[in-house]
Amino acid sequence: MRRRLTASTGWAIAALVALLAPLLLNERQMFVLMSIVILAVFATSYNVLLGYTGMVSFAHAAYYGIGAYAVTLAWVHLGWSPLAGFLLAPVAAGAIGYVTGLVALRATRLYFSLLTLAIGQLLFLVAFQWRGLTRGDDGIFGMQLPLLLQPATNRYYFLLALAAIALAILSVAMRSPFGATLRAIRENRDRAGFLGIKVKRYELAAFTLGTAFAGWAGGMYAFFDRGSFPLLLDWTTSADPIFTTLIGGLNSFAGPVIGAVVLGLLRDFVTRNFLYFNVVLGTVLLAIILFMPGGIVEGVRRLAAVGGPGRRRTQPEQPADREQPAAAGTRSKS
Amino acid sequence: MSALLEIEGLSKRFGGLQAVDGVDLTVAVGERRAVIGPNGAGKTTLFNLITGYLRPDAGRVRFDGADVTGKPTHRIAQAGIGRAFQITSIFPGLTVFENVQLGRLAQRRETARPFGVAAGRHAGEVNDILDSVRLAGLAGERAGNLSHGDQRALELAISLALEPRLLLLDEPTAGMAPAETDQAMRLVRRIAEERGLTLLFCEHDMEVVFGTADRVLVMHEGKALAEGVPDEVRANPDVQRVYLGEEVAQRPTGGRDPDGEEVA
Numbered sequence: 001m002r003r004r005l006t007a008s009t010g011w012a013i014a015a016l017v018a019l020l021a022p023l024l025l026n027e028r029q030m031f032v033l034m035s036i037v038i039l040a041v042f043a044t045s046y047n048v049l050l051g052y053t054g055m056v057s058f059a060h061a062a063y064y065g066i067g068a069y070a071v072t073l074a075w076v077h078l079g080w081s082p083l084a085g086f087l088l089a090p091v092a093a094g095a096i097g098y099v100t101g102l103v104a105l106r107a108t109r110l111y112f113s114l115l116t117l118a119i120g121q122l123l124f125l126v127a128f129q130w131r132g133l134t135r136g137d138d139g140i141f142g143m144q145l146p147l148l149l150q151p152a153t154n155r156y157y158f159l160l161a162l163a164a165i166a167l168a169i170l171s172v173a174m175r176s177p178f179g180a181t182l183r184a185i186r187e188n189r190d191r192a193g194f195l196g197i198k199v200k201r202y203e204l205a206a207f208t209l210g211t212a213f214a215g216w217a218g219g220m221y222a223f224f225d226r227g228s229f230p231l232l233l234d235w236t237t238s239a240d241p242i243f244t245t246l247i248g249g250l251n252s253f254a255g256p257v258i259g260a261v262v263l264g265l266l267r268d269f270v271t272r273n274f275l276y277f278n279v280v281l282g283t284v285l286l287a288i289i290l291f292m293p294g295g296i297v298e299g300v301r302r303l304a305a306v307g308g309p310g311r312r313r314t315q316p317e318q319p320a321d322r323e324q325p326a327a328a329g330t331r332s333k334s
Numbered sequence: 335m336s337a338l339l340e341i342e343g344l345s346k347r348f349g350g351l352q353a354v355d356g357v358d359l360t361v362a363v364g365e366r367r368a369v370i371g372p373n374g375a376g377k378t379t380l381f382n383l384i385t386g387y388l389r390p391d392a393g394r395v396r397f398d399g400a401d402v403t404g405k406p407t408h409r410i411a412q413a414g415i416g417r418a419f420q421i422t423s424i425f426p427g428l429t430v431f432e433n434v435q436l437g438r439l440a441q442r443r444e445t446a447r448p449f450g451v452a453a454g455r456h457a458g459e460v461n462d463i464l465d466s467v468r469l470a471g472l473a474g475e476r477a478g479n480l481s482h483g484d485q486r487a488l489e490l491a492i493s494l495a496l497e498p499r500l501l502l503l504d505e506p507t508a509g510m511a512p513a514e515t516d517q518a519m520r521l522v523r524r525i526a527e528e529r530g531l532t533l534l535f536c537e538h539d540m541e542v543v544f545g546t547a548d549r550v551l552v553m554h555e556g557k558a559l560a561e562g563v564p565d566e567v568r569a570n571p572d573v574q575r576v577y578l579g580e581e582v583a584q585r586p587t588g589g590r591d592p593d594g595e596e597v598a
Binding site (some may be wrong): 029172173175176177178179180181183184186187188190191193194195196197198202205 | 352385407411412417419423424425426427428432435437439440441444445446447449450451455492496555
């Protein structure tokens, strides 16, 4: 009950800050904020797989890229408005996610992960080499946005609205019986099967849902950058939602959103102030993951438990062993 | 009484090991039936065949008149055969409540519902089941933090949430101290009575079953060795030969896994 209240207060504050931020920020900062909003959706869509279902996919960026290309290709080849193209983004990514998920889910655990890596790189190569369709590594840039969306502030509010819709849908799905079932599959696949749950179908449904919203995030990116390029699909891009989720915490819905804010601000700060920004960034990420194994959400929960004695009676010794089985569980039972 | 479970000539071979060899078994509605036998007698394999975890090489399994032989596990679960496991099998990262609730969602076929809030759903029924296994006080606890005995009770509670008519218990007292064993069997008896369950449970410890089982099937090296009420079975010379001491001397492969893993 208490946690529910804290969570809704947190979301309300986040919404308020997000709505008022443009009043204080310059244009460059607006773009940082936009990238955070996009990353929040991208990472939350990934957490459907990683945190909720316990599947480690290395292909998530491929569907993100497909979402971005859905918008730009519809604009280049079909002359669609980006707004119409955006509707295509989650559909295309989800459809390709469904078909490729069908293939990847023939295996489980590590072999599933390796199959996703192969599938993701295959999709990347299509975008990279099919010049007739995608213009190869030149990418597609300079997409004409509707007049209303050209100012940074308007574009930001547009992306914020799209993010809110995506997060609302995913939040409903993850709190539903379907979401509860995914968590059970993460915890114990075999036992879930014995309960009469057709595990593969649920994994495929989770994969499709996750990839569709990766496409949604990719569609948002096309508005942000007014274009798309093959590297969006590359497996190195898949590291983004993984890191974001690990930083924020994969055991809660808000984790990836918090991770996106932290990683987005950190990346902006580090790239502007350090020459070897990747080294600095990597070190900071390593420190967060080492010293806050359950991510920021878990770290804060732990601090709250230590700081407020008697607030939760069963809590004091729980945090210590809590993140270990959870982390080990997702690693071994994916 | 009519038959709830009918097994005919059920057989399963793993490589060179005939794990289950032409077993017949009929369990009547409301009956409490034990399957006993030394380690490696084929009890767990028999259960795996009944619940669809393994496909039999030969034989039939009929439940409530319908043929369920070789059907997938989830079909068999939905038909009303529940199973609690030898190795404690729970959802460690979920709360005790959520563990049982999941069984409830599965039973109501609501697991695919992508809307509506799962938290607190079916609270009445879930708490009722938690009450009957004496876990109501731990409903909010993370299941992985429970003691071994409580985890076994939770495991049972998950199975009960599926509202089975026939409940299979695979060595419900494995790894328990004598006092715990007593308590666990009392719990099983009480639940079977309260919920009108038919029980089929296996044990390798003969003494455990006598207070609980109406009838006993003794298995030895995959075959049905003897069958009858507990006193008959206890008096049976074949059973005594298998059980009294000779077991260790005669069987150099005494630690053979019931699933035949050593052979495979």
